[in-house]
Amino acid sequence: MAAASRDLQGLLAGLDPTADVAQRHIWLINLFDWLRGDRASPQAAIGRVQLLLDAVEARPELCERLRAWWRAFTQSVDLTALLADYGFAPRTAFLSEFGERMRRKILPGTPETTDASDLFRLVLPGVFDAGWIALLDDTQLARIGALLADAAPMPDGSARWRHTVMDAVTYCCSQVVATGFSPELRLRISPEAGEARPFHALMADLDALREQMFALPRDEESLQAAFVAFRDRLDACRSSASSVYTHLEDNGISVGLVFRLRQLRERVLRIRELLDCLMSPVPGPSMARLVGKLVLAGGERNSIRALIASNSSMLAAKVTERSAETGEHYITRDRRSYLQMVKKAAGGGAFTALTVLAKFGIYALALSAFWSGLAAGLMYAASFVAIQLLHLTLATKQPAMTAPAMAARLRDIKSDDAVDQFVDEVANLVRSQVAAVLGNVLLVVPAVGLLVLGWQAALGRPLLDAAHAASTLHSLSLLGPTVLFAAITGILLFSSSIIAGWTENAFVLHRLDSAMRYNPRIGAFLGAARARRWAAFMRTHISGFASNISLGLMLGLLPAFAGFFGLGLDVRHVTLSAGQIAAAAASMGLPALHQPALWWAVAAIPVIGALNVSVSFYFAFRLALRAHSVSLGDRARIRSAIWARWRSRPVSFFLPT
Structure with a gap:
């Protein structure tokens, strides 16, 4: 923008006032750009406002020209829609709103518009404007x-802006009532709130x-009584809608419904702000407060991050809560449970030996990258599900499940005793992970070795030829990209826990266990008793199935998809x-012990295990902390307490006391 356009004169x-719509709006944009200046400070903008007021008031003809411009502006632009709808999603669905925000970020706006919301976004685009206002x-x-006062009032003697604001209140109330009457909300409102029927009477109170607002003559006492009645009814509508959250806590979270509820809450707050202007x-x-909040609402309205954060918090809480229910089973707190964990992990390691052989068998088929990855993924998924059904343990799947169980204990962490108890749980968790990893690794190695030797004895040739064995050791060497790949695997482990929590939430939300139990067709096909057993079985294992199947497919398909993109x-x-x-070592025989590649690969195992566990636990724990709103101060106290325990009793992190 040219420097001359910033000059006040x-x-x-x-x-x-007679310019076309685009030119009038460009002038308004330039004016506010001049008011902001270099955005050094809000006080500087206030000084420019003072200069503007002094300059206009000093010239009567300029005052009249400004009023004429304002009349032309308000006649061509619908300010009611701005006051009622700005900052709200035109669509109630989360995905459609996500697409709308993406469109606004990518496509530029134009001042040639009669949509006050689009123009407002161009005139007051940032948080700085809210500060100086x-x-x-x-x-x-x-x-x-x-x-800006209009010399021609309405027939009832009131200012035109009051009718504009009241119309905005009407539009907002209609949206509140429509949301309250929607089937998704109406069927989930508590019985007590439903009997009160606040949404039915809201428009009558309005x-x-x-x-009373526009009565002639105005009766202030009657106006106040009508205002109090409407305000109380509005609060009842908000309280009625809030009762839906209790239903969601017990029956699963719907992101779309949470989005509707938060839109309703923001509508109620907007109505209150508009009423403050009227009363x-x-x-x-x-x-001024309303305009400032509109500026902030516009920033939120354009933010994709804010949309995801605000609408995923309850789902994150529910996902982590359901993972916490599963994760409790993976934490050992005494010697007996510690030994049980070692036994289950040993069984999981022994079973994984079959998985390793199956993987080499799939590679021997020499399929294309995608089909080889898909076959490996399905094989992994079947193996992990079998481990689940046999009640064995795969170590690296634990952290993403146990982290929410840990974070669930942070809901009340204000006292020092609570912090100490949490540190005890951290020690229990680390000890459990060490036991599980050692149990897996110490059994899978001899089990695979025995299977390879049995293969060689039966067929007279090693499982892997020398070239493939050397290639396997080289690919797993600590000197290569193993560290990066292990961290990526940790992210996949975390992702599988999110998929598990989301799947279980959807299973509960859509009442699929009830459908399996009582659906007439399912009952006729399975029989009533078997349908009940299947429903209980799926309710218990659905999270594990989702986690294991998704993890297996991701482990198999990620290399194929990454290879497609080079x-x-x-x-x-x-x-x-x-x-x-x-x-690889068993296929090479005793000479493998003299190969440096073997020992570099062996050295990578503890690093891989540590990264698998720590990365998946880190992301899951961060998500759980966010879901439970643990403050930064409490997080610092927890870190200090954990380091203090490590310095004083390091053995407690590895062996039960």
Whole structure:
């Protein structure tokens, strides 16, 4: 923008009420750009506002020209829609709103518009504007109101802006009532709130308020009574909608429904802000606060991050809560449970030996990258599900499940005793992970070795020839990209826990266990008793199935998809990697002990295990902390307590006491 356009005198000279819509709006954009200046400070913007007011008030013809411009502006632009709808999603579905925000970020806006919301976004685009608007004092607000005052009031003697604001209240109330009457909300409202029927009477109370607002002569006592009745009814609507959250906590979270509820809550708050402007004897400060909040709402409205954060918090809480229910089973707190964990992990390691052989068998088929990855993924999924059904343990799947169980204990962490108890749980968790990893690795290695030797004895040739064995050891070497691949695998482990929590939430939300139990067709096909057993079985195992199947497919398909884009990424799972090293070493025989590649691969195993566990636990724990709103101060206290325990009793992190 040219420097001359920022000059106040040049701006005022360009004020033309008869200009077309685009030119009038460009002038308004330039004016606010001049008010912001270099955005060094809000106080500087306030100083420019003072200069503008002084310059306009000093010239009566300029005052009249400004009022004429304002009349032309308000006649061509619908301010009611701005006051009622700005900052709200035009669609109630989460995905459609996501697409709308993406469109606004990508496509530029135009000042040639009669949509006040689009124009407002161009005139007041940032948080800085909300800052300097909040600093306007009562005198400046009164002067602005006098400059923009309409000399021709409405037939009832009231100012036109009051009718505009009341129309905005009406639009907002209609949206609140429509949301309250929607089947998704109506069927989930508590019985007590449903019997009160607040949404049914809201519009009638609004009509009574409007009648008293513009009555001639005005009866202040009747107006206040109508205002109180409407405000109480509005609060009842909000309380009624809030009762839906209890239903969601017990029956699963719907992101779309949470989005509707939060839109309704924000509508109620907007109605209150509009009513403050109408009921205040000095409306200027209320108007300024409203404009400032509209600026902030516009920033939120354009933010994809804010959309995802605000609408995923409850789902994150529910996902982590359901993972916490599963994760409790993976934490050992005494010697007996510790030994049980070792036994289950040993069984899981022994079973994984079969998985390792199956993986080499799939590679021997020499399929294309995609089909080889899909076959490996399905094989992994079947293997992990079998481990689940046999009640064995795969170590690296634990952290993403146990992290929410840990974070669930942070809901009340204010006292020192609570922090100490949490540190005890951290020690229990680390000890459990060590036991599980050791149990897996120490059994998968000899089990794979025995299977390879049995293969060689039966067929007279090793499982892997020398070239493939050497290639396997080289690919798993600590000197290569193993560290990166192990961290990526940790992310996949975390992702599988999210999929598991989301799947179980959807299973509960859509009442699929009830459908399996009582659906007539399912009952006729399975029989009533078997349908009940299947429903209970799926309710118990659905999370594990989702986690295991998704993890298996991701482990198999990630290398294929990465290879398609030329990224060369792979996965490194500690138990599978240990089994592959054992298979390569057993195929090479005793000479493998003299190969440096073997020992570099062996050295990678603890690193792979540590990264698998720590990365998946880190992301899951961060998500759980966010879901439970643990403050930064409490997080610092927890870190200090954990380090203190490590310095004083390090053995407690590895062996039960």
